[in-house]
Amino acid sequence: MAAKKEKRFNPVLNLLIIILTMFTIVFTKMEIRRIAYNVLKISDQYKKRHDIYRYNMLEYAKITQPERVRNYALSRLTMTEAQKGQIIHISNDNLLVAQ
Amino acid sequence: MKTRIIFIFVLFLSLWTALILRAAYLQVIPNERLQSLNERLYNKTVTVQSRRGAILDRNGVELAGSTTAYSLYADPKIIENRISVAKKVAPILKESYHRISKRIYLYRNKRFVWLKRKITPIQYEKIKELKIRGLGFVEESKRIYPNESTLSQVLGFTGTDGKGLEGLELSLNSELSGKEKKVLLQRDAFGRPLLLNGGLEITHPDGSNVHLTIDSEIQHYLETELARSIAKFQADGAVGIVVDTKTSEILAMANAPTYDLNKPLKVNSQLRRNRVLTDAFEPGSTLKPFVVAAALKHNVIEPNTMIACEGGQFEVGGRIIKEADAKHKFDNLSVSEILAFSSNVGTSKIALMLGSQKYSEFLRQIGFGQSTGLSFPGESNGIVRKLPWRPIELSTISFGHGISATPLQVAMAYTAIANGGVLTEPILVKRIENPDTHNIKEFKSKNKQRVLSEEQANTLRLMLSAVTMPGGTGVNARIPGYPVAGKTGTAQKVDFENGGYVKGAYISSFAGFVPANDPRFVIYVAVDNPKKYFYGSQVAAPIFSKVASYAVRKAGLSPTIISEDNLLHLSKNKKDSTSIKRTKNNLREMLTDQMPSLSGMSLRQALRELKTTDKRVVIHGRGQVFKTEPESGESLSQSQKIHVFLE
Incomplete structure (x- = not known):
């Protein structure tokens, strides 16, 4: 009797397995698509960050250009340019007159 | 009834099975026709343009970027x-x-x-x-x-399409541009790209980054000094170059006036030329060391060989060779003195003793009349006349007329003397890095040929040191604490329209290296058509002095002990302020022939500072000192008056 019941359910079980397998395949493909959209979104964000980084690097280079640093030192920090004979090099116990 | 239920059940089951099987057939089982339809609709080849690479200096400072x-x-x-x-x-x-x-x-x-x-x-x-x-x-x-106008003529610029048009942007265009990437993408119904086969990011491939040998700080300093000299002497322009003697790397290559690279088309195209490489002009007396070098090489002379300088006038081929300064009436000078006093007659005689064949050969060996090997667009080879030379031509070529050379050629020839006698190729590009493949191409200078033995080069270095000693023409090129070797040049400007020379127009130049005992930097400076003063010793030598002093300070080179006068002994208590005061006093004594710094002082303070000088002081304006003539640090020996400007 149990064997007869099992024989009756086997085709249904097989069909269920087939349907589940197909759904799994479809679901997996959809999941790949979803991940792909995420990767696209992240790469877009990365590209934007990289662009901002490049822009900031160039801004930094502008701010630190020698002419700007010099003008700032002369006008805002009241520094003066080194004159001849102003800088003394020190070597061991002796003062060497230079520059 | 039961039959009907079973029939409807079987019917629905069949329909659903058919649907599922059809779905399975479309999704799972490969079908070529459907595949090609899919590819046509949803696959696309996209060309991704690369981002142009950056140009950086030797310290990684960005000079050009996208x-x-x-x-x-x-x-x-x-x-x-x-x-x-x-x-x-x-x-x-x-x-x-x-x-x-x-x-x-x-x-x-x-x-x-x-x-x-x-x-x-x-x-x-x-x-x-x-x-x-x-x-x-x-x-x-x-x-x-x-950096806007720094290194403008060397870097060049790009056009609206992103391609290089001038300078390094043009010559390195293929490396900087990189290669465009073709990417096969799947797109969804909205046209958004999808991944293909597990992963392909859409990023812009970058062109290669180019690292130059240029030091942007030395470059800026050189450009500033050239611009100051143009303003001070009302010159038409100026050029300068700094070369590392040991590696032949170009540390600075400056043209003045410069222009803003972000607005390149707003200036005249003549201003955009890199005159250090493209303009060949008569080098004048800066060429004299090479006739001496050739004569030393062929054992025609020794440093102490005496040459009769005919009282400043010498007839050659029916023409009279005169000294540059009519007051110079030398009788007998040693070869060292000929260089120190820049005697035209002396160098003519040495050239005539050497002969045109040997001299011409030597000039070509040391790089004149040919490319330096830098591969920069528009580089000039200069002109060395083909043989035979008449005696008058040989004489004039010996002191730098009748031959043309670019500033780079002159600098590399001096580098050959400074590095012990080997002519090398200059380099401007240190390395090229590809950020995608991480491939690095490094460049080093190549030795072209030995032109002098080490002993001969050392002898010539010593002779050139005498030029900057008291009495020599290059005194204004001195730097306290560092021996300097070099040669001044004052060349008449050629009149290209009418032939001959333009009256009253000169190119003032100085070429030299520092420290003379172990050269590290070769510097060449030339100022085009200065007014009021025009001798190389007055115009170019001070620029050399300032740039060289900056370069040696930046490189951290220790000063050379020249004599006991340079040494001041500290007391054991290093915090003793009297030793500092004594140092300042000693400095003042040693530098009495130099204009002190008066900037920001009141008139009373300025006059107190100038008490020790015997020059007449002329006051302009009221208030605080903002400018002096001569400028601070410059030699007072050639000035009759000191002008002090107050506001």
């Missing part, structure tokens, strides 16, 4: 309220909203109008956040030169 820039456009037909849109967007773009609103109105019947080209990424993000219907962006690339 950034993504977005250009903002509007679709006037979609925009409902243009004034409201303009008011939202104007503060971000830092423009007047009237202008933006007017622009949308003027193109109201069109579907596209630019509002602003190449805005910054930050502006782009802010406008995008506003989500204004009718506004869109086009992604473009923008080339930026953050």
Whole structure:
């Protein structure tokens, strides 16, 4: 009797397995698509960050250009340019007159 | 009844099975026809343009770089309220909203109008956040030169299509541009790209980054000093070059006046020329060391060989060779003295003793009349006349006339003397790095040929040191604490239209190296057509002195002990302030022939400082000192008066 019941359910079980397998395949493909959209979104964000980084690097280079640093030192920090004979090099116990 | 239920069940089961099987057939089982349809609809080959590589100096400072820039456009037909849109967007773009609103109105019947080209990424993000219907962006690339006018003639610039047009941007265009990438992408129904086979990011491939040998700080300093000399002497222009003696790397290559690389087309094309390489002119007396070098090489002379200088006038081939300064009436001079006093007659005689064949050969060996090997667009080879030379031609060539050379050729010839007698190839590009493949190409200088033995080169170095000693023409090129070797040059300018020379027009130059005992830097400076003063010793030598003193300080080179006078002994208590005061006093004593710094002083303080000098002081204006003539640090020996300007 149990064997007869099992024989009756086997085709249904097989069909269920087939349907589940197909759904799994479809679901997996959809999941790949979803991940792909995420990767696209992240790469877009990365590209934007990289662009901002490049822009900031160039801004930094502008701010630190020698002419700007010099003008700032002369006008805002009241520094003066080194004159001849102003800088003394020190070597061991002796003062060497230079520059 | 039961049969009917079973029949309906079987019918629905069959329909669903058929549906599932059909779905399985479409999704799972490979079908060539469907596959090709899919590829045609959803696959696309996209060409991704590469981002142009950066140009950096030897310390990694960015000299030229590319950034993504977005250009903002509007679709006037979609925009409902243009004034409201303009008011939202104007503060971000830092423009007047009237202008933006007017622009949308003027193109109201069109579907596209630019509002602003190449805005910054930050502006782009802010406008995008506003989500204004009718506004869109086009992604473009923008080339930026953050140092504006530094190294302008060497770097060059790009055109609107991003390709190099001049300078290094042109000669290295293929490396900087990189290669465009072709990417096969799947797209969804909305056209958005998808991954293919597990992973392919969409990123812009970068062109290679180019690292130059240039030190941007030395470059800037040289450009500043050249610009000052142009202003001071009302010159037409100036050029300068600094070369590392040990490696033949070009540390600075300057042309003055410069121009802003971010606005290249606003200046005359003549100003954009890299005259250090493209302009060959008569080098004048800076060529004299090479006739001496050739004569030493062929054992025609020794450093102490005495040459009769005929009282300053010497007849050759029916023409009279005279000294540059009519007051110079030398009788007998040693070869060392001929260089120190820059005697035209002396060098003519040495050249005649040497002969044109040997001298011509030597000039070509040391690099004149041919390319240096730098491969820069527009580089000139200069001109060395073909043999035979008449005696008068040999004489004039010996002191730098009748031959033309670029500043780079002169600098490399002096480098050959400084490095022990080997002519080398200069290098401007240190390495090229590809950020995608991480492939690095490094460049080093090549030795071309030995032109002098080490002993001969050392002898010549010693002789050139005498030029900067008291009595020599190069005294103004001295740097306290460092021995300097070099040669001044004052060459008449050629009149290309009428032939001969332009009356009263000169090129003042100085070529030399420092420290003379172990050369590290070779520096060549030339000023075109200075007014008022024109001798190399007055115009170019002081520029050399300033640039060389900056370079040795920057490199951290220890001063050389020249004599006991240079040494001051510290007391054991290092915090003793009296030793510092004594140092200052000693400095003042040693530098009495130099103009002290008076900047910012009151008139009373300035006059107290100038008490020790015997020059007449002329006061201009009232208030505090802002300028002096001569400038601080310059030699007072050639000035009759000192002008002090106050405001």
